[in-house]
Amino acid sequence: MDSELIPITFNKIMQSRSYTVIILGTEEKRFAIYTDPQVGNNIQMHLTEKKKPRPFTHDLIHSIFSGFDIRTAQIVIHDVEDTIYFARLYLEQKIGEKTTILEIDARPSDCITLSLLNNIPVFCRKEVLEKAIPVKE
Numbered sequence: 001m002d003s004e005l006i007p008i009t010f011n012k013i014m015q016s017r018s019y020t021v022i023i024l025g026t027e028e029k030r031f032a033i034y035t036d037p038q039v040g041n042n043i044q045m046h047l048t049e050k051k052k053p054r055p056f057t058h059d060l061i062h063s064i065f066s067g068f069d070i071r072t073a074q075i076v077i078h079d080v081e082d083t084i085y086f087a088r089l090y091l092e093q094k095i096g097e098k099t100t101i102l103e104i105d106a107r108p109s110d111c112i113t114l115s116l117l118n119n120i121p122v123f124c125r126k127e128v129l130e131k132a133i134p135v136k137e
Contacts, residue, residue, distance in 0.1 A: 005076060005123035010116060013047070015040040022112055023135055024077075024122070031132035033085050035109035043113055058113045069093060073101065075111040077124040080131055087111045 011023040011030055020040025022033045042056050055063070065072065070093045079086040087108040093100050115122050124132075 003078075004126040006126055006129050008077070008122050008124045008129070010112060010122075013040055013043050015044070020109075022109060024112070024124075025132075025135075026129070029129060029132070030135045031129070032135050033108050033112070034083065035107070039109045039113060043116060046113075046116055058110070058117055061114065062117060065091070069095075072114060072118060072120045075106075075115055075120055075122045077108055077111075077122070077128055079125070080128050083133065085128070089114070 006026060008024050008026055011025060013023070014021040015037060017037065020035050020037055020043075022035065022040075022043070023030050024033060025031050042058060044050075045052055045056075052059070064070075070091050073090040073092045076088045076090070077085050078088050085108045087106050087110075089104045089106045089111055091102045091104065093102075112122065114120060
């Protein structure tokens with residue numbers, strides 16, 4: 001990836017019946033990612049440490065990664081078209097002396113959920129951050 005990567009952080013989540021808004025960004029600029037209410041509910045349950053009746057998909061993914069000694073190295077929001085963002089999940093697996101890094105296309109909302117569950121760093125390409133529509137708070 002030839003572009004400069006800017007570290008971004010989760011700011012807050014806002015929910016309605018029909019969608020969820022995830023606010024991310026830097027101190028200078030924040031932007032919104034829209035997703036379905038279920039993703040928002042999953043994030044809210046994690047943030048409030050509410051007990052889940054059964055493991056959610058993100059918990060399952062985390063368990064699979066742990067079982068195969070796969071580490072999520074980072075998340076990169078690499079593109080935006082209109083208001084649709086695209087992300088990559090970078091996985092790392094070490095077997096003996098060999099380290100394999102895998103880059104996976106993923107929805108930013110799923111990546112943010114994994115990030116919050118597992119303290120994974122999130123980055124945004126500088127060009128994407130510049131194109132993002134700012135959110136005023």
